[in-house]
Amino acid sequence: MINETIRQLRRKAGLTQEEVAHRVGTPRAYISQIENGFRSPSERMAENILIRGIGLSDTEAQRVIRQWKLHKVGLPTELEPIADTQFTPIPLLGCIPCGQPKDLGSPSLRWDGYPLRVYEKADSYVSLPYASIPKGHRVFAVQADGLSMIGEVLPDDIIICDPDEKVSNGDMVIVKLDDGFTLKRIHFKDGYVRLEPANSGFKPIETSRIEIVARVIYVIKKY
Secondary structure, three states: OHHHHHHHHHHHOOOOHHHHHHHHOOOHHHHHHHHOOOOOOOHHHHHHHHHHHOOOOHHHHHHHHHHHHHHHOOOOOOOOOOOHHHEEEEEEEEEEEOOOOEOOOOOOOEEOOOEEOOHHHOOEEEEEEHHHOOOOOOOEEEEEEOOOOOOOOOOOOEEEEEOOOOOOOOOEEEEEEOOEEEEEEEEEOOOOEEEEOOOOOOOOEEEOOOEEEEEEEEEEOOO
């Protein structure tokens, strides 16, 4: 999908492969290989081609990247322009540990099954399309911190969470254990749960004392 999209956008901008390659700092053959499907760019390179090479705005480029990511996992995509009014701000409530459970240590953040925080006091906001958020759900965002979910989540990735979404076996979730919180995949066993890291260098956690805070519904990759 990204290959043909880059070709179409380049032609629409009236640019040659040589011009795009010069702007990005790559050989023309590299752009040709991408457009013809012989090579798949990294997300960072695709963004570089779209913004520096073709001249899209950051917002336009991110929309194309988002559609590409949806396409890669088999979800339906829609490439019609999305108006700014169709986006809604999601509060970014700090970091979530991906390793051993930790106290978040934030006096302005309360957890009562889901995080409650005055939106004006949020660290920042993440904009998401209205259509991507279930109506009436209390969606929030946190930033990944730690290495245990590498393979699925990298440090500084933005995790979009929904405390109102039903949690099923194998889902990625934020959980509370005693006074600590962590991000893991959850597996329900007979009388206990198993919290699985994505990184094989970390051990799973087995416990019967757990509170599920929210299900992860999106991961916005930082790199």
